[in-house]
Amino acid sequence: MRKAQTEIFGLVIIVILLALGLLFTVLVLTNQQPTISTKESIQARTYLSTLLGTTVMECSKQSVRQLLENCMDSSYSGGQYVGASSCLDGVSTCEKAKTIITNTLTNTFGSWGYTYEFSIPDNDVLKTLNASNGQCPSERERGSWKIVKTGRSATLTLDLC
Amino acid sequence: MRGQIKMFETIAVLIVFFILLFAGITFYFTSQTSAVQKERTEAQNQYAYQLALRALNLPELDCSFLVTQRDNCVDAFKLNVFSTLLSEQQTLEQYFPEFGYSTIKITPIFPSGSTKILYDNTPLEVNSNLTNKNPILIYNPLLDTYSFGVIEVNVYA
Numbered sequence: 001m002r003k004a005q006t007e008i009f010g011l012v013i014i015v016i017l018l019a020l021g022l023l024f025t026v027l028v029l030t031n032q033q034p035t036i037s038t039k040e041s042i043q044a045r046t047y048l049s050t051l052l053g054t055t056v057m058e059c060s061k062q063s064v065r066q067l068l069e070n071c072m073d074s075s076y077s078g079g080q081y082v083g084a085s086s087c088l089d090g091v092s093t094c095e096k097a098k099t100i101i102t103n104t105l106t107n108t109f110g111s112w113g114y115t116y117e118f119s120i121p122d123n124d125v126l127k128t129l130n131a132s133n134g135q136c137p138s139e140r141e142r143g144s145w146k147i148v149k150t151g152r153s154a155t156l157t158l159d160l161c
Numbered sequence: 162m163r164g165q166i167k168m169f170e171t172i173a174v175l176i177v178f179f180i181l182l183f184a185g186i187t188f189y190f191t192s193q194t195s196a197v198q199k200e201r202t203e204a205q206n207q208y209a210y211q212l213a214l215r216a217l218n219l220p221e222l223d224c225s226f227l228v229t230q231r232d233n234c235v236d237a238f239k240l241n242v243f244s245t246l247l248s249e250q251q252t253l254e255q256y257f258p259e260f261g262y263s264t265i266k267i268t269p270i271f272p273s274g275s276t277k278i279l280y281d282n283t284p285l286e287v288n289s290n291l292t293n294k295n296p297i298l299i300y301n302p303l304l305d306t307y308s309f310g311v312i313e314v315n316v317y318a
Contacts, residue, residue: 042210043295046233050296053234054271055306063307100271104296104309107270112294 037139044143044158051104052145052156059087059096067093067100068126069149076125098129105131114160123154136161202291209263209293209316216265216279216312217297224300234298234307240267244279253282264315269299271309283317290317 052065059067071094074084081094091099101118109116115134120126140161147154216222217233221243224234246252265280292315299310 047296050233050298050309053231053298053307054309057272057306061304061306100309104271107273108294108296108311 038159039139039141041141041143041158041160044141044160045145046143047104047108048143048145048156048158051101052147054100054104056087056096056100058089058091059093062093064097064100065147067097068129068147068154071097071125071129072123072149072152072154074125076128081125094125094129098131101129102131106133109160117157117159119157119159120154121157123152126154205289205291205316205318206293209291209314210295212260212263212265212316213293213295213312213314215259216314219259222279224298231298231300233296234300235267235310235312237299237301237308238303240277240279240299244277247280248278253280256280257282262317264313264317266313266315267297267299267310268313269308269310270296274308287317290315292316 052063052068054064055061056064056067062070070085071081071092074081074092074094076082076094081092084092084094086092087096105116105118110133115132115136117130117132117134117136117140119130119132136159140159142157142159144155144157147156217235218230222235222239224231224236247256260280260282262282262284263280264278264283266276266278268274268276292313294311294313297310297312299308300306301308
């Protein structure tokens with residue numbers, strides 16, 4: 001074999017190796033599972049504390065925190081909250097809390113262009129008050145707030161992205 | 162002839178090397194510029210949040226009961242009086258060291274209400290502006306109730 005042929009052969013091998021390396025890198029990068037990264041959000045936490053402190057006139061000036069505490073004592077079956085107190089307009093404390101949560105989220109983070117996920121995962125009744133306008137993909141900012149009432153507790157979580 | 166071929170080969174290698182070098186430099190500087198821009202926006206956002214906190218902690222606005230102060234809350238009565246005062250040029254100038262070139266608005270969300278402009282000092286020439294919005298409580302001392310509201314701080318540069 002002549003010297004020039006050997007050089008070309010060597011070059012071809014190098015090019016093939018480079019192409020294989022590139023292909024491997026691309027495959028590894030595209031097959032990576034998206035990792036969920038969560039950052040602490042002051043805005044989300046401020047929202048939760050503000051929400052809990054808001055007074056509801058129709059419910060004898062009770063705060064949203066009190067409505068949620070009352071709602072925790074009820075049970076949920078067949079789309080009804082059994083055992084929850086009613087406000088002056090006949091709406092149950094749970095439904096009233098849900099309306100306020102949806103209203104405030106829509107008029108704040110919803111209108112500011114955020115995707116939000118509000119959830120209360122650790123309580124079966126309050127779980128029904130979850131609200132969202134989409135799903136956060138991988139990166140999210142989170143704020144959480146715990147409410148405790150006679151041995152029972154619930155953690156309110158708001159994810160923003 | 163053989164020497165010429167070798168020289169062309171060297172030139173071709175150098176051309177490829179410089180192309181790769183320039184591509185690398187361009188990529189590096191583009192990513193650096195976007196990172197700097199991101200940090201600048203972040204800093205501006207933090208400054209706007211700082212202004213919101215400054216406003217919320219002013220004795221002219223805060224919800225204080227005896228010696229305790231409620232976090233993240235403005236008194237609706239104080240807000241009315243203070244915003245009227247800040248609409249006068251002389252008072253606006255006195256608060257310039259606190260709020261600089263910015264606009265601060267407070268809007269009740271639940272129950273809904275009209276937006277109140279607390280402070281408005283817009284420069285003649287605006288190069289960039291950044292808005293920071295945060296939920297706050299608005300206390301009505303007459304009814305002893307708290308409304309859900311939003312404080313909006315617009316910072317000009």
